[in-house]
Amino acid sequence: MEAEIAQLKEYSDYLDKNEDELRNFKHDYQDILNGLRISAEEGNIKAVVQQLAKYTDSQVDDKSLRKYQDVNHIHVDELKSIAITKLAKLYNEQFPYSFGCNVEIYRIPQSVNILDIVRIIGITFNNAIEESRKFSDKSNAKVDAMYYQEDGNFEFKIRNKIVNDTKLSTNILSKEGYSTKKNHAGIGLANIKRIESKYEECMLINYGIEDGWFTFDLEIMPDNENMEEE
Incomplete structure (x- = not known):
């Protein structure tokens, strides 16, 4: 719990910091363009472009800006918290x-306990992180996840690259007690299937392995009732 609180505080600080940095950068950019106008008018366009690119790279940390991309569109605290926690883990x-969430999510269907949804999301992120750790070169790993909502539903999708020697079927992976991790009591898909049965x-849940991705x-x-923004 303390770790999650710390990550939420980090996210709040991240928003404040990057909002200020982007506002200042936008404010300064016009002055920068004015300062380079003479060089541009003299035909030295290449030098202008190089100076702008160099300044932009020094002022904007693109990777940091993408750390919690689209999390601000999630207005359900439990869904936002689990996303922040797992994205921070991947980043660190x-x-x-x-990660993507290109719609504003204010409310999700009430037919499923939110804690069961959070548990499923947590298990799948944990599995993706565990598989990513198997790559000797981290750059070969990849995790893509998204939240989506349309006509009152809620969708969560995640995929991760798998190592070349992972040739297990999802039927085996979801068997009770099976795990690719030594001394681990199950990969988690069996737990997800139990939740799904309720x-x-x-x-609706679908999963599979294809073309090097889980x-x-x-x-x-x-x-049945209409969604209302809280």
């Missing part, structure tokens, strides 16, 4: 990753 372990009418899709069907 220096694995390539992406919500057969409103939860993919996992979760969809919670919409409630």
Whole structure:
């Protein structure tokens, strides 16, 4: 709990810091352009472009800006918290990753306990991180995840690169007690299947291994009542 609180505080500080930096950068950029106008008018366009590129690289940390990309669109605290926690883990372990949420999510279907959704998201992120650690070169690992919502549903998708020698079927992976991690009591998919069995009418889960990727899709069907922003 203390670690999660610390990560949420870090996220808040991150937003404040980057908002100020981007505002200052935007404010200064016009002055920079004015300062380079003479060089441009004299035809030295190449030098102008090089100076702008150098200044931009020195002022904007692109990787840092992408650390929590799109998390600001999530307005359900539990979903935001688990995303921040796992993205921070990926960032700190220096694995390539992406996260997307291009719609504002204020409310999710009430037919599924939010803690079960968080548990599923946590398990799949943990599995992706565990698999990524198997790569001798971290740059060969990759994790892509996203939240999405349309017509009152909720969708979570995640995929991760798998090492070349991972040739296990998802049927084996989801068996009770099976794990690719030594002394580990199950890879987590068995736990997900147990959760899914409680919500057969409103939860859809698909996962599989193809072309070097493990993919996992979760969809919670919409409630009958209309969504309302909180």
